[in-house]
Amino acid sequence: xxxxxxxxxxDVPVLMVTACGRCGNHWYLPHEHCPVCxxxxxxxxxxxxxxxxxxxxxxxxxxxxxxxxxxxxxxALVELDEGPVVMGRAxxxxxxxxxxxxxxxxxxxxxxxxxxxxAQAGSA
Amino acid sequence: MTAALTGVGVTSFGRQPGPxxxxxxVEAASLALADAGVDADAVDTLITGYSTVASHLMPANLFAxxxxxxxxxxxxxxxxxxxGLAMLAQAARLVASGTARHxxxxxxxxxxxxxxxxxxxxxxxxxxxxxxxVPLGGTVPAYYALLASRYLWxxxxxxxxxxxxxxxxxxxxxxxxxAQFQKEITVEDVxxxxxxxxxxxxxxxxxxSDGGAAFVVSAAPTGxxxxxxxxxxxxxxxxxxxxxxPGASGASLAAQRALAxxxxxxxxxxxxxxxxxxxxxxxxxxxxxxxxxxxxxxAYARAGAxxxxxxxxxxxxxxxxxxxxxxxxxxxxxxxxxxxxxxxxRGASQVGGAEVGYVHADGGVLSAHVGVVLRxxx
Numbered sequence: 001x002x003x004x005x006x007x008x009x010x011d012v013p014v015l016m017v018t019a020c021g022r023c024g025n026h027w028y029l030p031h032e033h034c035p036v037c038x039x040x041x042x043x044x045x046x047x048x049x050x051x052x053x054x055x056x057x058x059x060x061x062x063x064x065x066x067x068x069x070x071x072x073x074x075x076a077l078v079e080l081d082e083g084p085v086v087m088g089r090a091x092x093x094x095x096x097x098x099x100x101x102x103x104x105x106x107x108x109x110x111x112x113x114x115x116x117x118x119a120q121a122g123s124a
Numbered sequence: 125m126t127a128a129l130t131g132v133g134v135t136s137f138g139r140q141p142g143p144x145x146x147x148x149x150v151e152a153a154s155l156a157l158a159d160a161g162v163d164a165d166a167v168d169t170l171i172t173g174y175s176t177v178a179s180h181l182m183p184a185n186l187f188a189x190x191x192x193x194x195x196x197x198x199x200x201x202x203x204x205x206x207x208g209l210a211m212l213a214q215a216a217r218l219v220a221s222g223t224a225r226h227x228x229x230x231x232x233x234x235x236x237x238x239x240x241x242x243x244x245x246x247x248x249x250x251x252x253x254x255x256x257x258v259p260l261g262g263t264v265p266a267y268y269a270l271l272a273s274r275y276l277w278x279x280x281x282x283x284x285x286x287x288x289x290x291x292x293x294x295x296x297x298x299x300x301x302x303a304q305f306q307k308e309i310t311v312e313d314v315x316x317x318x319x320x321x322x323x324x325x326x327x328x329x330x331x332x333s334d335g336g337a338a339f340v341v342s343a344a345p346t347g348x349x350x351x352x353x354x355x356x357x358x359x360x361x362x363x364x365x366x367x368x369x370p371g372a373s374g375a376s377l378a379a380q381r382a383l384a385x386x387x388x389x390x391x392x393x394x395x396x397x398x399x400x401x402x403x404x405x406x407x408x409x410x411x412x413x414x415x416x417x418x419x420x421x422x423a424y425a426r427a428g429a430x431x432x433x434x435x436x437x438x439x440x441x442x443x444x445x446x447x448x449x450x451x452x453x454x455x456x457x458x459x460x461x462x463x464x465x466x467x468x469x470r471g472a473s474q475v476g477g478a479e480v481g482y483v484h485a486d487g488g489v490l491s492a493h494v495g496v497v498l499r500x501x502x
Contacts, residue, residue, distance in 0.1 A: 009256060027367065028256070028366050028367070029256055029364055029366050029367045035362075035367075037206065052272075054274045054277065055272075055273035055274035055277070056270075056273050057269035057270050057272075057273055057321045057322055057323070058319070058321070058322045059265070059266045059269070059320075059321045059322075059494065060261065060318070060320055060322075061245065061265065061320050061321070062245075062261055062321050071260075073260075073261045075260060075261075077261055077270050077273075077274060084366075085366060085370075086363065086366065087256070087257055087260060087261065087262070087270070089260055089261075089366055097273060097276075100275060109259040109261065110261055111257055112495045113259050115259055115260055123182075
């Protein structure tokens with residue numbers, strides 16, 4: 001059974017991470033056990049939404065031709081303050097690795113689904 | 125481990141319309157059995173790789189019936205690009221345990237001609253997380269582009285450092301019959317090719333190909349050309365990019381397990397086959413394996429370290445980047461090439477005195493790793 005979380009995948013505008021009650025490890029994707037220590041004492045916590053941008057790409061060849069028509073898709077990896085690395089869209093052309101990034105939630109996913117999207121901290 | 129690699133077979137790769145997936149598998153299997161000197165009806169175990177074009181519940185039965193063999197054991201496997209070496213590792217265990225005598229390992233796919241580019245891109249993008257990654261619109265090149273972006277930023281490098289690998293692979297392919305692309309290219313050509321997922325450009329990405337590859341793994345050598353499968357090792361630490369531990373994808377673990385089983389260290393290895401789906405893939409694998417210092421793989425490539433006469437002769441058939449990539453068979457071509465090197469059959473591209481080879485494949489987004497150590501029998 002996949003853990004269901006009240007996060008952006010359920011249309012709730014928040015990034016959730018999971019904390020291990022035994023070793024303190026934090027992660028993003030749902031796991032039933034802590035991949036570091038094996039504990040099942042795990043609890044979901046809402047992330048602050050801020051972090052360090054560590055990667056960006058502008059994707060010119062998309063799986064869905066309708067996505068490509070709107071121009072390159074920008075994706076980013078952001079290392080959240082809580083530790084885990086999260087993949088999101090980037091709606092800020094200037095966002096680059098090394099920048100402080102903040103998340104917002106936008107209907108930019110395929111078919112207009114709500115997805116996390118990052119911008120430089122302090123930008124509009 | 126006592127297992128012999130008695131035969132290898134690789135078809136030409138490229139856009140070659142006509143044969144379907146099973147027909148590519150048949151051609152590759154015929155080549156490998158002829159190479160091994162093993163009759164088709166001596167195959168008691170069959171392991172087949174998946175085809176993204178012709179997805180089937182029972183790929184091994186499908187192939188066996190078409191080829192006209194009736195093995196005692198037959199099954200399919202799928203761990204992405206690592207499937208070919210994972211099948212070889214499983215074959216080696218089956219013969220070492222006495223369960224099998226001759227294992228035929230086969231894969232082939234009309235990946236270039238059998239489906240549209242959109243279908244191929246969409247199918248492959250499913251290695252992303254269904255709820256947390258795929259809805260963002262990413263593709264496999266996008267996932268690797270994110271790894272490339274992080275890599276270049278971490279070490280303060282420019283995309284030109286990655287471009288050294290497509291250039292080297294093309295130079296190898298220019299001397300290999302059957303390669304998809306043979307016209308030599310420069311770093312400038314790579315940087316001028318159209319962006320696919322920045323910082324990756326078209327020539328940083330392997331092509332999609334039609335073709336097939338096969339191995340025969342046997343309990344005993346069938347001749348002087350048979351090689352010893354000295355060690356295999358695997359690691360499976362994550363599936364999705366968002367769960368990958370930077371610098372510890374599992375590549376090094378798999379390699380160390382394979383070397384430990386072979387009771388060898390890197391110093392003993394003469395020739396390499398390292399998975400190169402993208403320029404960044406082979407860059408990260410080489411560094412995680414510890415063959416080059418962090419951030420230095422591209423500099424090694426520019427200095428000729430991966431040439432036939434370099435410190436680490438690698439992918440002397442041209443790799444996925446230039447020999448081509450027909451799915452599971454693509455990652456098997458590296459091992460077939462290393463086998464030919466260890467048999468001293470590579471003519472002008474022969475690595476002098478090659479005795480030990482190491483082959484590494486990864487599947488997904490550096491998600492599944494298999495390392496194999498092959499040794500020439502003395």
